[in-house]
Amino acid sequence: MTSEPRIIERKALDQLLEALTQEGYQVVGPTLGDGAIVYGPVQASEDFPVGWTDEQEGGVYRLKKREDKALFGYVVGPHSWKKYLHPPERRLWTGQASGTDFELTPEPVETARFAFFGVRSCELHAIEIQDRVFIHNDHVDEDYKARRENAFVVVVQCGQAGKTCFCVSMNTGPKAESGYDLALTEILDEGRHFFHAVAGSPKGAAILQQVETRSATSSDSAEAEEAVQKARGQMGRTLNTKGVKELLQENPEHPRWDSVAERCLSCANCTMVCPTCFCSTVEDTTDLTGDHTERWQKWDSCFTMDFSYLHGGSVRASTKSRYRQWLTHKLSSWIDQFDSSGCVGCGRCVTWCPVGIDLTEEVRSIREENTVRLPSKREASNGNA
Amino acid sequence: MAGKKKPKVAVWKFASCDGCQLSLLDCEDELLAVAEAIEIANFPEASRAVVKGPYDLSLVEGSITTPHDEERIHQVRRSSKFLVTIGACATAGGIQALRNFKDVQDFVSIVYATPDYIDTLAKSSAISDHVRVDFELRGCPINKYQLVEVVSAYLKDRKPVTPAHSVCVECKRRGTVCVMVSQGTLCMGPVVHAGCGAICPAYDRGCYGCFGPKETPNTESLSEWFKDHGMGNEELVRAYRSFNAYATPFRKESERHD
Ligand code: SF4
Ligand code: SF4
Ligand code: SF4
Ligand code: SF4
Numbered sequence: 012m013t014s015e016p017r018i019i020e021r022k023a024l025d026q027l028l029e030a031l032t033q034e035g036y037q038v039v040g041p042t043l044g045d046g047a048i049v050y051g052p053v054q055a056s057e058d059f060p061v062g063w064t065d066e067q068e069g070g071v072y073r074l075k076k077r078e079d080k081a082l083f084g085y086v087v088g089p090h091s092w093k094k095y096l097h098p099p100e101r102r103l104w105t106g107q108a109s110g111t112d113f114e115l116t117p118e119p120v121e122t123a124r125f126a127f128f129g130v131r132s133c134e135l136h137a138i139e140i141q142d143r144v145f146i147h148n149d150h151v152d153e154d155y156k157a158r159r160e161n162a163f164v165v166v167v168q169c170g171q172a173g174k175t176c177f178c179v180s181m182n183t184g185p186k187a188e189s190g191y192d193l194a195l196t197e198i199l200d201e202g203r204h205f206f207h208a209v210a211g212s213p214k215g216a217a218i219l220q221q222v223e224t225r226s227a228t229s230s231d232s233a234e235a236e237e238a239v240q241k242a243r244g245q246m247g248r249t250l251n252t253k254g255v256k257e258l259l260q261e262n263p264e265h266p267r268w269d270s271v272a273e274r275c276l277s278c279a280n281c282t283m284v285c286p287t288c289f290c291s292t293v294e295d296t297t298d299l300t301g302d303h304t305e306r307w308q309k310w311d312s313c314f315t316m317d318f319s320y321l322h323g324g325s326v327r328a329s330t331k332s333r334y335r336q337w338l339t340h341k342l343s344s345w346i347d348q349f350d351s352s353g354c355v356g357c358g359r360c361v362t363w364c365p366v367g368i369d370l371t372e373e374v375r376s377i378r379e380e381n382t383v384r385l386p387s388k389r390e391a392s393n394g395n396a
Numbered sequence: 397m398a399g400k401k402k403p404k405v406a407v408w409k410f411a412s413c414d415g416c417q418l419s420l421l422d423c424e425d426e427l428l429a430v431a432e433a434i435e436i437a438n439f440p441e442a443s444r445a446v447v448k449g450p451y452d453l454s455l456v457e458g459s460i461t462t463p464h465d466e467e468r469i470h471q472v473r474r475s476s477k478f479l480v481t482i483g484a485c486a487t488a489g490g491i492q493a494l495r496n497f498k499d500v501q502d503f504v505s506i507v508y509a510t511p512d513y514i515d516t517l518a519k520s521s522a523i524s525d526h527v528r529v530d531f532e533l534r535g536c537p538i539n540k541y542q543l544v545e546v547v548s549a550y551l552k553d554r555k556p557v558t559p560a561h562s563v564c565v566e567c568k569r570r571g572t573v574c575v576m577v578s579q580g581t582l583c584m585g586p587v588v589h590a591g592c593g594a595i596c597p598a599y600d601r602g603c604y605g606c607f608g609p610k611e612t613p614n615t616e617s618l619s620e621w622f623k624d625h626g627m628g629n630e631e632l633v634r635a636y637r638s639f640n641a642y643a644t645p646f647r648k649e650s651e652r653h654d
Pocket of ligand 4: 278574602
């Protein structure tokens, strides 16, 4: 369902935050922190990065002042909502020995109710991808499910795209069409500053009713549409997805894997920042007496050696095999496994790779050298020399 | 554990600053449990009393720098069921391994009034260059939680959980914004072994590499980044030559730029 659009004036936005808090939600959203826009608690609209934007490139992120007082004038940063839905570290159970017996106490299922304020279209698609992994699967992660079902989602439609964004290629943005409780589009022009708001669920409609709004005119809605169109035209990256599943599966020995392995630090940053990457490890510890044990779940990555450790060693010992595993899973075997791509084109892995390795570039090379059969071309040029 | 004899743990000191031993003393909350669970047979920083071997677990701090220590480490090995090295000195030769890149006799003649009294080896070397080591705990100094983890693991016959991946993983788990990407700050994190909890980046500094090289470190690629960001050869050499200067991947990388 989507409702008739309403207009929330800038000065009334705090009412929306208050209404969410009143309903018992812990509101989290973009805030300024440590030289980037990160996700954290938000009490009032002034907590958003007012008047800031970001500039991104492969391996580079810089905050910049804007000329206006926009609240959402930037794209996605190093954090993603997965830190709330699938936390980086979580205790699963504790065990206590007494005599010859021992007792296991599972960690209680998390009941936090988050309102995610400022979810971008690509991110909403990423959450839906993780839903398929953690909820619509043979093994349900009850903790994730509880957090997810409790969450209230406020989308902010993108009015600009970043230099590493490519949601248009992945068909995941820049406009979120469904799956939210509320969707806002920020509009700033000629001294006016307001939010075009659409409810996407009964929950969303009920919250919207608690806020001072007016109905949107057709020109308001046209402006909102224009904003998204602008973002659509600004994609910094593109990825040709045509046949990419077969392309990667058919090229496990492509020379490009060697070249990327020379640059790749196997540092795992790309997987940690990726909003769809879901892998975790479990660590068991005991205290010195051995009577008390704990099991912790922690984010893991296919870039570590332990990840593929089987009896006797790591299956993917080379960086080449680890990068290949990552990219092929994201864009290819994910489709076999979960019926969708594992990439939503948010660009985080490109920006936050310290050495700026760019998956769109890697795919392009594999595709080009695949179709033109570069080795024979090289042979030809050698022949001419 | 009733009726069972407490396992005997000994701490041994070689060429080092004692910082790693102090990490054990720093385990205030855990010390009571430590004292209850084990018999400390030798611990120079805490007491002069020495209980005779053999020992169930020996924790070795410091590197080998003198002919006498070269002998002594063999005695330690012979009297220990498990031998675990603690810290960068014992594991990689420590900061004192900087001498390995120069002629130590030159220093001796400059520093000491009576150089003849000095009986030192040409190189500062890791314990594993001399005897079999069961486990190496990284850090300068070591992390006390990891130390408790390793001692617990050896006393319970299980593998210690001390992941060998990059510091970056710790940064990301704690939500620290990458200083390389957001500020262009030089950071060793992508080639450094986790364990500290990514302290420096959390305080806006690049990682210095206290925990030494991680599994599969791609130092060449990181050096390319350093060079692109204005680092000259001299600074590059210095970046790799600190507490873990003589750990093979760091030594080789520094030599490439020397
Ligand atoms: S693979 Fe990269 S661009 Fe795609 S969803 Fe993950 S972080 Fe975003
Ligand atoms: S990838 Fe698209 S939806 Fe995501 S931040 Fe960029 S423009 Fe917005
Ligand atoms: S692709 Fe980049 S972020 Fe990912 S492991 Fe390699 S160097 Fe690190
Ligand atoms: S700050 Fe350093 S250790 Fe942390 S993620 Fe960035 S490169 Fe890695």
